[in-house]
Amino acid sequence: MLSTLIYRSQLAGSVSPEQLKALVECARVKNAKADVTGILLCDGQHFFQVLEGSVDNVQRVYQRISTDNRHFNLIELLRDYAPARRFGNAGMALFNLGDYPQHVVMDALLKQVTLNEERIRDDRVVKFLRSFIEGRDKETFVKIDPASEWTLTTPSLIPAHPAFQPAAGQHCEFALQPIVDVANRQIISWEALIRGQRGASPADYFAQLPEDERYQADLDAKTYAFQLAQHLGLREQTLSINLLPMTLVMSEDAVGHLIAQIRQHGLRPEQIVVEVTEDEIISRFDAFHLAVRQLKAAGISLALDDFGAGFAGLSLLADFQPDKVKIDRKLITDIHRSGPRQAIVLAILKCCQALEITVIAEGVEKIEEWLWLERAGVRYYQGFLFARPALNSLPQVCWPARRSA
Ligand SMILES: Cc1cc2nc3c(=O)[nH]c(=O)nc-3n(C[C@H](O)[C@H](O)[C@H](O)COP(=O)(O)O)c2cc1C
Structure with missing residues (x-):
């Protein structure tokens, strides 16, 4: 069964664009082996990631990610099941939000989505992504100490x-x-x-x-x-x-x-x-x-x-x-x-x-x-x-x- 997991986390320190790139390169290779696809957003303070694949493989990758000390305070926002992948072509695509205006990021991200137009409109995962990119509900992000x-x-x-x-x-x-x-x-x-x-x-x-x-x-x-x-x-x-x-x-x-x-x-x-x-x-x-x-x-x-x-x-x-x-x-x-x-x-x-x-x-x-x-x-x-x-x-x-x- 195809499962989807979204989480948000706090960066443990600053991560340079080069380090981010390296992280995603490594993720892509590992995800390809596990047939996991998805997307990673970073706004300089938080990571926001979508992972999709079989229930077991998504869980295995998520478990590995949760012990990574480059971030902490991981919060599961959604766990769901779907008939098709949203990011069927992306082992792990990265969007660094500081680099471009919100609408440019959103447009680029929508181009990665492999669902048809009609499904995109009502898709909860896409809504979650839009909300994070637009910085909505930021006041509900409760930051905690390690x-x-x-x-x-x-x-x-x-x-x-x-x-x-x-x-x-x-x-x-x-x-x-x-x-x-x-x-x-x-x-x-x-x-x-x-x-x-x-x-x-x-x-x-x-x-x-x-x-x-x-x-x-x-x-x-x-x-x-x-x-x-x-x-x-x-x-x-x-x-x-x-x-x-x-x-x-x-x-x-x-x-x-x-x-x-x-x-x-x-x-x-x-x-x-x-x-x-x-x-x-x-x-x-x-x-x-x-x-x-x-x-x-x-x-x-x-x-x-x-x-x-x-x-x-x-x-x-x-x-x-x-x-x-x-x-x-x-x-x-x-x-x-x-x-x-x-x-x-x-x-x-x-x-x-x-x-x-x-x-x-x-x-x-x-x-x-x-x-x-x-x-x-x-x-x-x-x-x-x-x-x-x-x-x-x-x-x-x-x-x-x-x-x-
Ligand atoms: C925000 C963030 C997202 C990550 N995403 C992935 C991912 O999608 N797939 C993956 O294999 N590793 C991902 N990693 C890296 C893993 O945490 C881990 O470092 C990597 O899989 C190597 O694990 P290993 O040393 O146990 O083999 C991510 C790390 C961070 C901080």
């Missing part, structure tokens, strides 16, 4: 709290994971993540509950989270708790019960963030909306969890606006390498900025993911990169730090 310039601090010692000892017969426990403001090296919130007894997985915990007790158990469990927060003496930070949206609807006076429990454990409602996942909200929306109004009226904040992974998506932001949105890990994983994920997250950021909704990136595990998100304007993070959840206690936090030269 990850090798960054490291993580060894965990600072958080004031020692003896771990909380769950009472005998307590049917669930909680692990705490921080939500961090990296620029200010502050923990802004602790998320209480439900676990079964002795730290068993949430799936095991929920599986042993009868279906009709699920919502009441979900509500009752929060008492243990508040006990834990009280024991650990949370003062400045907020405590984020997860609730099944239907818990707010199915359990009688769920909001009143929550508020009573919060106060009983020495916490303020303003310290509590209720996280709900978007796909569960859709059923009984009106009843849910009423519960949300009660929560907000009491001073409790609302966060939309796993945003981008469910069904309701953006229309939910139009219907009701949470205080916080947590972008799902599926959009965050390898964001530094994925053009589609970057486009989606930039759109979410823009939308949330217009609505004054705080954005939290969850599931951050790699320093490169954090580097990209930080440059894109994300301020708050949660993920293994900073701290893993700790059962009945506060985990220590690692902070990104620039390596000294």
Whole structure:
């Protein structure tokens, strides 16, 4: 099957026209052997390359290219399949954008395209090329430092709290994971993540509950989270708790019960963030909306969890606006390498900025993911990169730090 891959990268240093020429000569020879064709653009700061050929061969060439230290921050913009090659005659044609005006480059490039006129008009690959040549969307090019310039601090010692000892017969426990403001090296919130007894997985915990007790158990469990927060003496930070949206609807006076429990454990409602996942909200929306109004009226904040992974998506932001949105890990994983994920997250950021909704990136595990998100304007993070959840206690936090030269 004929596949097409487009990526964009940052030049690692300056490359002279002679060096570029040599690079492309070598590429042509190698590509001819692998029956890979394509085009390479360079604007002095970025490379932009189209590779086409069999799935395996394109992948093999791309893998080689990605380890080349003449560039870094490679972002895959498109991976697609096509009935015919766009650059059937070019082992690797080079266009140095600084040499000629944009329209001259575009005309020359179109002459290389081996598709018929009609297909060229609607072709996504050609649109991508035109957009790069014309320098459109340049503001969405997020430049990042090489990850090798960054490291993580060894965990600072958080004031020692003896771990909380769950009472005998307590049917669930909680692990705490921080939500961090990296620029200010502050923990802004602790998320209480439900676990079964002795730290068993949430799936095991929920599986042993009868279906009709699920919502009441979900509500009752929060008492243990508040006990834990009280024991650990949370003062400045907020405590984020997860609730099944239907818990707010199915359990009688769920909001009143929550508020009573919060106060009983020495916490303020303003310290509590209720996280709900978007796909569960859709059923009984009106009843849910009423519960949300009660929560907000009491001073409790609302966060939309796993945003981008469910069904309701953006229309939910139009219907009701949470205080916080947590972008799902599926959009965050390898964001530094994925053009589609970057486009989606930039759109979410823009939308949330217009609505004054705080954005939290969850599931951050790699320093490169954090580097990209930080440059894109994300301020708050949660993920293994900073701290893993700790059962009945506060985990220590690692902070990104620039390596000294
Ligand atoms: C922007 C850029 C584009 C490249 N394009 C190709 C290419 O299309 N085909 C290729 O074989 N090598 C390409 N290379 C060079 C490879 O990264 C690598 O240096 C070359 O294939 C030799 O690999 P080898 O030493 O492992 O044999 C490119 C390098 C850069 C920096």
